Amino acid sequence: MALIQHSDFADDSWIRLDDASEAPIGAKIIVSLERWQRDRESLLGRNAPVGVLLKSNQPPALIAADIDRLSLIALEFPKFTDGRAYSYARLLRERHGFKGELRAVGNILRDQLFFMRRVGFDAFEVPDRARAQEWLKSFGDFDVVYQETGDGRRRPVRVREPEIGG
Amino acid sequence: MAQHVVTANRLGDGGVVYLSTAGGWTEWLSEADIVDSDADEARLLAIAERAVAARLVVAPYAIPVERQGASLKALSQRERIRAKGPTIHPQFCKPEAGGTGLESSACMSTTNTTAHW
Amino acid sequence: MYVYDEYDRTLVAERVAQFRGQVARRLSGELSEDEFRPLRLMNGLYMQLHAYMLRVAIPYGTLSSVQMRQLAMIARKYDKGYGHFTTRQNIQYNWPKLDAVPDILADLAKVEMHAHQTSGNCIRNVTADQYAGAAADEIEDARITSEVIRQWSTFHPEFSFLPRKFKIAVTGSPHDRAAIKVHDIGLRTIRNDHGEVGYEVVVGGGLGRTPIVGLTIREFLPKRHLLSYLEAILRVYNQEGRRDNLFKARIKILVQSMGGTAFTEKVEAEWRAIRKDAVDFSSEDFARIAAQFAPPRYVTSTAHSAEFEAARLADKDFEAWCRTNLAPHKQPGYAIVNISLKPIGGVPGDATAEDMELFAKIAELWSFSAIRVTHSQNLVLPYVRLSDVHAVWQALRGAGLAAPNIDLITDIISCPGLDYCNLANARSIPVAQRISERFASLDRQYDIGELKIKISGCINACGHHHVGHIGLLGVDKKGEEFYQITLGGSADENASLGTLVGPAFSYDRVVDAVETLVETYVTKRQPGEIFLDTYRRLGVAPFKEALYGSHPA
Structure with a gap:
């Protein structure tokens, strides 16, 4: 497993905590939604950053009230063809105003990085560092976009003469 | 068990091929290796899976066939059309x-x- | 028509480069077939029975002569010299080699074409009224809205991995030639009481395993809000559509299970939340695109053409063709010309490279280089001056391409069926050919009148059988081909789904069964009734009895 943050490979400073384990003191931890809902108070009382991982059937509305208390939200792709998290990511960024790290985890193809960044992901757990340069290059698959999402990219401003004839 | 052969499509052009008696792949159903036991069918499918890994073919499977005189006939209409x-x-x-x-x-x-x- | 600017060209070129990389990764083994499949499908590349098949997008069915010539070149260079026009206004090549596909895409890009989103679980190539821009009855050119949707839906980052495919159709006229009620979203252009142009929004229609006529979820959507409203619908669907069962993953199932009211409320709530964001195209964006579809430089506005009338009087065959293959034009002195791709005994929708080159030339000479593909697998020359119609006909007839049968019984829609398709249970094309041969007599065809036969080789219904006046569905019975018959379907503004008439017929008997149905109609019709009218008046009973006797099996 390797981590891309923003536009480069990086060491992962977060640990994934299962639902039973004790949280190490001071560690930045990612917990399941179930654990978050169960241990919310004690997790917030640790005085260390906490993140929540949402499965693809757990929409962001479930944590909307706690957005400002979370430093990281991870959205899981159980299969790369399950595209629900693309909508979740936009909702988190554009509706709920989430400013922390939005991390894509699970089954991810490098052909999807371009789309993922456009909907608001800024961190990506990928299989390994093999072909690292190709993975990073995928962010630049397209220079032109036709839609405006929360990533700030604009549709091209086009000025031209009309064409005559059919 | 009825007679079976193993078929697949070539990766490069999608062409229909059959595992042949010579151990390779042939375009001709008539040259296909015919098996009539589960064990032999499994053996052919294992060979075919190696060809998938070697990127020669895609999605191999076994089909029932019947010998009619000198020629070999696939039992389903779909496979008869694939063959010809x-x-x-x-x-x-x-x-x-x-x-x-x-x-x-x-x-x-x-x-x-x-x-x- | 729409002409690419540097942005469009860049995007298509980058997509070609991306796909070239994906093919290389597949051939090198970096991608397995399971990983490659969704990637190739998003570029219209299928694995069919005998070979790969490449589906090329013809956005809203609009082609120029230059593009048609390139399609011919590709058919010759990379395929076996022909292509197949589909019910989605696209063209399919049946024999490309995998490593040549990036080169085909590069050749398409040279003429501003591509295969984006012609398959896969994404927003598919948008379809529209083939008479857009020319129809006498239209409120607005449907291509403007279609192009706006094409741009918005191209590589949409949120909606490229939907639960299932997603098809949008647009009609600019009250008369629906785009079958909008059997699409995931159908948009009908309307004008409200204040004279403002907008859309009736129909959602959740579709054919396939569960045929459903779509539900109107909004009576009037102002044009400027089109994209935010589409985005709201897609966002609800992307999150809530079923992903556990392929057969229940289309939006129509979500609408049915949620209930129309609840679904509509959800969409409206989502729309209220996003409407203030910068999703919508501005009126300048719309105007810029509309300018691309400015009318051609018509050279006459005189409704009458003495030459045209004289030719009709002088030549019986020409007159016959004019009766079926012309449609009224918004510009006086012009006609919309339909080119039938359904010669007697031919393969519906197929065209050879030579045919394509002829169409390109004819369009160049007499239709401002404009060609359309129809969802009935025919072609249209949208801007032919009346005084040129005879020359067009002569050129077509010289090549055997002047079949005078638009909307008649031999103008059959047929999917590729078991001759090509990996999903099919039975052949479609040879059934269409045999029906066409059975009813080859023109006098008989005219006597029968409008009758739409649609044939699908499997339940996926690419041949739209549910909305055929007579629909045939191929099924597999113990390895043999059988055909179920449905009656009374229609895809226009009075859309209806056909009713299954009884047990299926074998490949050998199905043509006789169709003839029995037609003869029943001929016997029972009242003056002025087409087949569908008679069926709607009498119901299924007399047809059933004719097929199966009074004690059906």
């Missing part, structure tokens, strides 16, 4: 092994009218 090509374009139809591809009698076309062609 579209029934509506005699010119794109596969000939019998060794043929030139021009003799439309090799095809199973049920309509002789191809006015548009």
